[in-house]
Amino acid sequence: MGAAGLGALLESVRYEVLPARATEETVLAHVPRDVVLTVTASPVKGLEPTLDLTGRLTAHGYRVVPHVPARLLRDDVHLKEVVERLRGAGVDDVFVPAGDADPPAGPYDGALPVLRRLTELGGPFARVGITGYPESHPLIHDDLTVQAMWDKQAHADHIVSNLCFDPRVLGEWIARIRRRGITLPLYVGVAGPVQRAKLLAVATRIGVGESTRFLTRHASWFWRFAAPGGYSPDGLLARSERALTAPSAGVAGLHLFTFNQIAETERWRRTLLERFGTAAS
Structure with a gap:
């Protein structure tokens, strides 16, 4: 792998973590303060x-960067409460996906209405991320996900892509969204090193209903994690x-x-x- 380009992406990394009992302690023990952390939200x-x-x-x-899924927001009052709480904690960057809660907790069934409402509230966050899907969304056609990014980009300043394991698919998707005029910087979603047994354990801990959905939608992942050594x-x-490193790709970093x-x-x-570093020297 080339040192300069990929090394820069690894220095601009984000770690997605789940809000579990030991997460805070583990982060403090192992993660430098210059690494951005994103915290998921569970529909359960x-x-x-x-x-x-x-x-x-x-x-x-x-x-x-907390995840604020649209489908977990009960109403406009709840959205304002979440905004005030995060701003009070010093948060200036949020990620707004639609989320998987079914049915939704309130009137927001997708991310765009929430993004528009945040704009109406004066843009309380300096940075707002939206979702991209290099590999097909299990419920939404590819053309619709690309169109959704176009609609959302007026209310956001970067894209975070979902997992992709196929370099050809990833490269074609990046080229496709750029041809469509989607210009937001992109954080490419990549699975970190993990073993299947550990991934299964995480899926079990996040809740029975959510685990079922997780395993159903992502069953093919487990074959990839089943290899010796993970x-x-x-x-x-x-x-x-x-x-990833072509200037036209607009990749700002990796989302692990x-x-x-x-x-x-x-x-x-x-x-x-x-x-x-050794190669560069």
């Missing part, structure tokens, strides 16, 4: 664990280097899905950065 447990962990990690000096993203990054294998993910990143 609601927003409270996300908001609580976000506040605690922010207090420790991390830059934290999964590592090295091969994907090596084969995607040109697509840690599945709460936080220590393992940071060790993997440090190993690659040290390798690139």
Whole structure:
């Protein structure tokens, strides 16, 4: 892998973590303060664990990006309360997906109405992220997901892509959205190093109903994590280097899905950065 381009992306990394009991302790033990953390939200447990962990990690000096799924917001009052709480904690960056809650907790069935409402509220956050889908969304046609990014980009300033394991698909998707005039900087979603048994354990802990949906929609992932030694993203990054580092791609960094294998993910990143540093010298 090329040292300069991919090394820069690994230095502009974001770690997605789940709000579990040991997350705060693990982050403090292993993650440097210059790594951005994003905190997921569960349709089973609601927003409270996300908001609580976000506040605690922010207090420790991390830059934290909470997920605020539209379908978890009960109403406009709830949205305002969430905004006030996050702003009070010093949060200036949020990620607004539609979310998987079914049925939705309130009137917001997609991200766009929430994004528009945030704009109407004066843009309380300096940065707002929206979702991209390099590999097909299980419920939404590809053309609609690309059109949705076009509609949302007036209310956002970056895109976070969902997981992709195919370098050809990833490269074609990046080229496609740029041809469509979607110009927002992109954080490419990549699975961090993880073993299938650990991923299954995480899926079990996030709640029975959500685990069922997770496993149903992402069953093919587990074959990738079943290899001896587990999964590592090295091969994907090596084969995607040109697509990720081309100036026209507009890739701002990597969004690493840690599945709460936080220590393992940071060790993997440090190993690659040290390798690139040796190569560069």
